[in-house]
Amino acid sequence: MCGRFALTASPEEVREILGLMELEAFPARYNIAPTQPILVVVAGPPSEPGSNRPDRIAALVRWGLIPSWVKDPAEFTLLINARSETAIDKASFRAAMRHRRILVPTSGFYEWHRPPKESGEKPQAYWIRPKQGGVVCFGGLMETYMSKDGAELDTGCILTVGANRTIGAIHDRMPVVIAPEDYTRWLDCRSGEPRDVVDLMKPAQEDFFEAIPVSDLVNKVANVGPELQTPVTPRATTSKPAPAKPGDGQMSLF
Template sequence: MCGRFALTAPPERVADFLGVVDLEDFPARYNIAPTQPILVVISGDRPQAGSNLPDRKTLLVRWGLTPSWVKDPASFPLLINARADTAIGKASFRAAMRHRRILIPASGFYEWHRPAKGTGEKSQAYWIRPRNGEVVAFAGLMETWSSADGSEVDTGAILTTDANSAIAPVHDRMPVVIRPEDFARWLDCKTQEPREVADLLSPVEDDFFEAVPVSDRVNKVANVGPDLQVPVEVKALKPTEDPAAKAKGGSQLSLF
C-alpha cells in the first residue's frame, strides 16, 4: 500500500520528464496525503501546438478514487490504491483500467515497516526514493464522479504490485513504476486494452529504489517540511524470504 508520497522536483524537471508543456509552477510537496489534490498526466485530445512533444496534458485530481456509479461518496471507502493484479476484474476499477489510465509523478513514497504483534517494537517509517534521484511516474487510474446537482470531482488512485526483494523487508506492496519509454503505451486507452499493458504492472528492478529510515513526523499531515526526509539510525531489517508469497497471503482490506 502507498499511503503517502512526495513530489519535490522543480516543475521544469517534472515537465521534461513527463513530456508536457502545460505544467504550471508548483511548490515542493514533502507529505502528500489521501484526499489532497495530486498532479496527474493523461492522454490529450490533440497534439500540443507548436511542439514535438507527445499528446499529453496535466491536471489535478483528488487522491482517493470514487467510481462514477457511486451514489454517496461519504458511505464509500476511500480507494487510494488499486491492486494491479486484480484491478481489471474489480467493479471499482474496471472502467478506469480500460478508459482512464494516468501517470502520477513523484520524487518517492513513504512506507511503514510494522513489526509482528508481541515484539514490543514500534513501526518505522521509510522514505523510499529512486537511487538516481530522478522523478518517477507511478501507474494510476482516474474517475470523474458527478453529483446529483451536476458538479464533478476528478479522482485518482495509485496502482500497487508485489514488493521487489529490496522493498519487501519494509512492506509487501509497492507502487507500479512506469518507465518513460512505456508512457505512451500506458496512457493509450484507445488502442491498448488492459491485457495489452499488463506486462507493465510488474515490480520495478531491485536496485531502482533505496529505503531510507526517517522519523515518524511523516505520520502527521500537518508536517510538510523537508525535515521529513532526514535519515535516522535504525536496526537493519532482515531480508524477506519470499515477498510474492507473503503479499498473496496477506490481508487486503480488501481492494488495496
C-alpha cells in the same frame, strides 16, 4: 500499499521528463496524503494532422478514487490504491483501467515496516526514492465523480504490485513504476486495451529504489517540510516484516 508520497522536483524537471508543453508552477510537497490534490498526467485529446496539440496534459485530481456508480461517497471506502493483479476485472477499477489510465509523477514514497503487535516494537518509517534521483512515475487510474447536485470531482488512485525483495523487507506491496519509454503505451487508452499493458504492471528492478529510515514526523499530515526525509538510525528490530493480510489492501478515511 502507498499511503504517502512526495513530489519535490521542480515544475521544469517534471515538464521535461513527461514531455509536457505547459505546466503551472507548484511548490515542493514532502508529505502528500490521501484526499489531497495530486498532480497527474493524462493523454491529450486526439490531434489533427499537422497539429502541435500536446500528447500529454497535466491535471489535478483528488487522491482517493470514487467510481462513477457510487451513490454516497461517505459510505464508500476511499480507494487510494488499486491492486494491479485484479484492476482489470474488479468493478471499482474496470472502467478506469480501460479508459482512464494516468501517470502520477513523484520523487519517491514513504512506507512503514510494521512489526507484529505482540513484539511491542513501533513501526519504522522509510523514505523510498530512486537511487539515481529525479522523477519517477507511478501508474494510476482516474475517475470523474458527479454528485447529486451536478458537481464534478476528478479522483485518482495509484496501482500497486507485489514488492520486489528490496522493498519486501519493509512491506509486501509497492507502487507500479512506469518507465519513460512506456509512458505513451500506458496512457494510450484509445487503441490500447488493458491486456496490452499488463506487462508494465510489475515490481521495479531490485536496484531501482533505496530505502532510507526516517523519523515519525511523516506520520502527521501537518508536517510538510524537508526534515521529513532526514535520515535517522533505524530502530533495532528482532522481528521479520509482518505477513500480508487478507483483503484488497484499500484504506478507508471516511
